[in-house]
Amino acid sequence: MSASADKRSAYADRRADAGPPFFDLLRLPGVGWFLRQRWARLGMQIPLLLLSVVLVWHGFLGPDLAPKNLATLLTWVHYRGLLVLVLLVAGNFFCMACPFLLPREIARWIFRPVWNWPVRLRNKWLAVALFVLLLFAYEYFGLWSTPFWTAWLIVAYFAGALVVDALFRHASFCKWVCPIGQFNFLASTLSPLEVAVRDLNQCVECRTKDCICGPPASETAADAGRLALPLLAKRGCELALFQPMKVGNLDCTFCLDCVHACPHDNVGLVTRMPGAELAAEEPRSGLGNPLTRPDLAALAIVFTFGALLNAFGMVSPVYVLQAWLSGVLGTTERAPILAILFAVALIVEPVLLLGLAAWWTRRATGTALSLPRLATRYAYSLVPLGFGVWLAHYAFHFLTGALTVVPVLQNALAEIGWPVLGQPNWEFTGMRSGSVFVLELGFLTLGLVGSWIVAIRLARKDQPSAPWRAYLSWVVLQSILWAAAIWLLAQPMEMRGTFLGD
Numbered sequence: 167m168s169a170s171a172d173k174r175s176a177y178a179d180r181r182a183d184a185g186p187p188f189f190d191l192l193r194l195p196g197v198g199w200f201l202r203q204r205w206a207r208l209g210m211q212i213p214l215l216l217l218s219v220v221l222v223w224h225g226f227l228g229p230d231l232a233p234k235n236l237a238t239l240l241t242w243v244h245y246r247g248l249l250v251l252v253l254l255v256a257g258n259f260f261c262m263a264c265p266f267l268l269p270r271e272i273a274r275w276i277f278r279p280v281w282n283w284p285v286r287l288r289n290k291w292l293a294v295a296l297f298v299l300l301l302f303a304y305e306y307f308g309l310w311s312t313p314f315w316t317a318w319l320i321v322a323y324f325a326g327a328l329v330v331d332a333l334f335r336h337a338s339f340c341k342w343v344c345p346i347g348q349f350n351f352l353a354s355t356l357s358p359l360e361v362a363v364r365d366l367n368q369c370v371e372c373r374t375k376d377c378i379c380g381p382p383a384s385e386t387a388a389d390a391g392r393l394a395l396p397l398l399a400k401r402g403c404e405l406a407l408f409q410p411m412k413v414g415n416l417d418c419t420f421c422l423d424c425v426h427a428c429p430h431d432n433v434g435l436v437t438r439m440p441g442a443e444l445a446a447e448e449p450r451s452g453l454g455n456p457l458t459r460p461d462l463a464a465l466a467i468v469f470t471f472g473a474l475l476n477a478f479g480m481v482s483p484v485y486v487l488q489a490w491l492s493g494v495l496g497t498t499e500r501a502p503i504l505a506i507l508f509a510v511a512l513i514v515e516p517v518l519l520l521g522l523a524a525w526w527t528r529r530a531t532g533t534a535l536s537l538p539r540l541a542t543r544y545a546y547s548l549v550p551l552g553f554g555v556w557l558a559h560y561a562f563h564f565l566t567g568a569l570t571v572v573p574v575l576q577n578a579l580a581e582i583g584w585p586v587l588g589q590p591n592w593e594f595t596g597m598r599s600g601s602v603f604v605l606e607l608g609f610l611t612l613g614l615v616g617s618w619i620v621a622i623r624l625a626r627k628d629q630p631s632a633p634w635r636a637y638l639s640w641v642v643l644q645s646i647l648w649a650a651a652i653w654l655l656a657q658p659m660e661m662r663g664t665f666l667g668d
């Protein structure tokens with residue numbers, strides 16, 4: 167076999183699970199044309215940057231009452247709801263349009279970062295810790311009810327992205343730090359679209375590999391000179407994803423730099439089987455084999471159990487539990503009480519449940535894999551269910567409170583003496599919670615079925631003759647978590663962030 171054929175076969179093997187793309191969003195007129203433009207990302211980031219400025223202004227200077235403040239309402243009700251719905255029906259378009267990166271792009275115009283991200287930190291552990299910290303801060307500071315702290319969070323996010331990417335080269339903040347980005351990466355494993363090559367044969371013949379290396383320096387300089395904005399210059403993937411070896415959406419921000427860099431117009435935004443990448447085993451560009459990476463597995467676990475914990479924080483049984491813990495500890499201070507709840511939900515519970523499931527798999531299959539290796543491997547099968555819980559929860563708040571933004575906007579404009587939208591009409595709300603609950607059940611069940619499929623696909627590889635021996639315990643575990651999620655979402659839920667609630 168020739169060297170070219172060898173490479174082609176390696177690339178094709180890596181793409182085997184994804185199936186042949188039959189739709190490419192970038193080929194469409196209208197939206198496809200827009201996304202193909204070099205300024206498209208900037209065109210989405212600028213309005214969102216302006217919106218962020220408005221949120222910060224209203225958070226600091228607007229009404230203290232959260233349901234009447236744009237910072238809290240848009241951040242905790244609309245942004246999160248739209249985020250999960252767009253991830254479900256399309257892909258990681260929020261990272262594509264992320265406004266946090268715009269100041270760093272402008273800063274890099276002036277300062278060139280010289281350091282590479284430290285080798286010891288090239289894993290997801292820092293991001294896992296920040297993800298947990300964000301969930302903890304949300305509960306501890308009651309961020310949904312505090313415009314002031316929500317505004318500070320937005321400012322801190324801009325500052326964090328600016329500092330990290332001003333010091334370190336490439337997209338260090340997105341790849342190693344940003345907890346929202348990690349959420350989007352995991353959730354987008356269930357999205358129907360991915361950035362992928364159109365023709366692997368073209369990649370085999372390609373000599374320059376611009377999608378990862380960027381265009382030659384001479385072309386980049388000429389390009390930057392031609393363009394009014396050097397930040398629109400072509401570049402290779404800043405997240406170290408080499409197109410023909412890339413599998414799925416993990417670590418992909420949908421920035422489309424590779425689309426613009428490829429000299430052969432060989433990168434598209436194509437359809438694929440949602441979730442298939444969670445059971446894909448072959449080493450992939452920029453990530454290695456996720457099924458053997460404990461840091462990525464920990465992220466998947468926090469993503470799933472964090473979804474349940476976040477929903478648990480909004481139903482009445484949590485107050486009973488907190489009161490009981492307060493009595494046991496002899497303190498009304500919330501930090502230690504919340505710390506115990508978080509430790510139980512995000513460490514003790516997963517260790518026990520995944521440990522038990524892994525123990526059963528080991529016993530039933532006789533595999534030589536250790537319990538941690540098995541738990542790491544099958545942790546990814548929890549992601550669809552975890553996404554189902556986030557989806558059901560955030561969609562509930564968004565759909566029941568979607569129209570509340572109208573009077574809040576009317577009020578904000580009236581406050582600055584420009585009542586162009588009229589006086590606030592506080593009758594605007596959203597869908598009735600009864601009809602949304604049916605949708606929530608649908609999302610949860612879709613997540614459960616997705617988790618079953620991933621576990622079964624992994625088990626077929628591990629135990630081809632009797633896969634049920636390998637997947638049984640995981641399917642049972644997923645079903646228990648699904649039942650717990652239904653119980654949680656069936657409880658009367660606080661309507662946080664809208665004036666439908668307290």
Ligand code: SF4
Nearest residue numbers: 369372376377409428
């Ligand atoms: S630059 Fe284009 S053709 Fe070359 S390897 Fe990358 S995606 Fe393939």
Ligand code: SF4
Nearest residue numbers: 403418419421422424
């Ligand atoms: S350049 Fe990298 S992160 Fe951006 S869309 Fe392409 S593969 Fe994804």
